[in-house]
Amino acid sequence: MAVSKKAPPPRITHAERVIDAASGITKGELAAYYATVAPSILPHLQGRPVALVRAPDGVGGELFFQKHARHGEIAGIKLLDPALDPGHDPLLQIDTARALLGAAQFNTIELHTWNATSRALGKPDRMTFDLDPGEGVDWQQMQEAALLVHVLLDELALPAFVKTSGGKGLHVVVPLRRQFGWDEVRGFSRAIVEHLARTVPARFVAKSGPRNRVGRIFADYLRNGFGATTACAWSVRARPGLGVSVPLAWEELPDLGSAAHWTVANIGERLAVGNTPWNAMEGSRTALGAAMRMLGYLP
Template sequence: MNTIEFHTWNSIVRQLDKPDRVVFDLDPGEGVKWKHVQEAALLVRTLLSELDLKAWLKTTGGKGLHVVVPLAPELNYQTVKSFSQAFVRHLAKTIPERFSAISGPANRLGKVYVDYLRNGKGQTTAAAFSARARPGMGVSLPVAWEQLADLKSGAQWNVQTAREYLSFQSRDPWADFWSTGHSLSSAIDRLT
């Protein structure tokens, strides 16, 4: 296929119009230290937890992190995107010195932009285990929340180091992800 990066929709073919996950892409702006990206991931996880939503973590293979919530495939893309947008706006309004809900480099200087646009129909996110077509060829990998403090970047592993790292892992940090499918209805009601 002559492809380096693999990106996926947030749904499967059998239920293409019903997302089975919501992705929050933490993208650090100019001047953001890595420790602030790590704190941002924890803050996103905490707010999701307050909405009774369990989240999983993965590196992006680039500058940031992905926080992913598995969903029961029952709502359409527009509803899921609207929820993610409301979530990110609430986060940016609550902690404006750390978060931006508006894309564009000028809007995220010294802040983490939480990209909710990846939750629209036809939008994609770098797949787990995908290499990234960037300098260093980082790899997006699922990680456990307990590993967050030890991560050095969103490109912690690359095409030369990912295989060795994975060969020493004894458990899948996302094992429970596949059997968890949240309903967003309660979270939508609580957030709006």
Template sequence: MLRISHPDRVIDPLTGLTKLDLVRYYESMADRMVPHLKGRPVAEVRGPQGIGGQQFFQRHDPAAEDDEAPLQIASAEQLLAAAQLNVIEFHTGNVKLRAPAKPDRMVFDLDPGEGLAWPHMQEGAELVRALLHELGLQGWLKTSGGKGLHVVVPIAARWSADMVKAVTKATVERLAQTLPERFVAKSGPANRVGRIFVDYLRNGETATTVAAFSARARPGLGVSMPIHWDQLRELESGAQWTVQTARDQLSVEKHDPWAGYADARQSLTAAIKTLGLKFAPNAAGPARGRSRKS
């Protein structure tokens, strides 16, 4: 049995949740969470003194001979061992380790600007879904565990990271150009006041996104929870579920909200053409410039 050091240390002063509470949460979620971690490069947010203390972002395995070797979590035992070492958040990259040059997903991170009402976030997520549908793609929805929402698009691992990033960037730019009162494609607080910044930089070669079911190192210990699109209108915030309530939510689910996600292998060919991007026949990456056709 795993020995937990300092089990009574308070991780979140707002709720009084302790390190033991967090480890028990991850133990209860391991069967759901490990499939989202296994086989991917993992990055961890460690908080030895809880969310109020200094935090460390770690992406390389300190036990490996290669200093650049990515962290990996392939079992419940490894997940709990990381939690014992004060890991609060778990993030994953967009590639599988067996094919590190070819992403198998795209992530659209919807981040609300100051003053944006939550119903506009719900509408924004639906608009992203609608544009993806026009591009021949299906997205799966999850809360961020913080203020926002994530739309995750599984794809066939055929295109380079540069090509995938180009597709997400062009998609976000189209949103911002079509609905400038709702979306912005530039980061920075001043640019997004009252609007949604859709962060396509989550699709950079080494970028990561918080994993499904991971806690967040923020007051309340919100959880990034996969949900069905039908649940969007009932959602009250991006941190609706927490370490204290997430398991109860799963216990009342009648169907897996992400059914089909793990087996989806969607093509980007139609999206590339619709967005006016050029690419070489071997799909190595985007060509310079864009086609004249819109």
């Protein structure tokens, strides 16, 4: 009987190349980070289309956002059925540590995921709000804003989970039952943000663009459309210092110093906690119908 052999992990070329001048982190050290956090990040990647943010010249260089690939382009990457996104090369999926390292070898720094699984791409299983601070918004205001979003979602009987973005903002995630399509979920997330902007206009704005959010926060609902993505939990961000997007318990939020509280350099202290703050997410999936009625939204 033939014995199957696992493919070896991709070789990381130019491992000594510094990819972030602020921290001195090399390509090899970034690959080692992804190898280390594979048990934590893979549950957030598996079964979902993923987009790669590639930085061949490192942080500060030109970034490439890649949602599609051809066979053999990235070691270990799964190519999805082209019918899922007609007119393009296949969408990508990372299900294994080998694929994760293949992305790192391909100069990937960030990993972004869809709000739906590949097997049910027409019906999102989560709703995401990317709290994006405008000029002049400090970290304490960001913390308070996230808690206000949490309060509103709680009033709508919607479970909410939070994570650092690894950059400047925070991500609030609502786990959903697969009930509505992209247009309905995006439309309702917009209604929530517009309600926030009407209720607390000094803090929130419902329009994107830097000019619109000076001194205020845009709770980005556009992440909830078909093909839109958000940085995955445990993804590194292609910014000076290489911050990491990390799942939190709401009780931890007041004690954090920034949205880039954890970085590639200091992430070791958080690995023991891992995904524990989000353990209840899968069992918290909620239908949106009642919340839509409470807010007066008609899908």
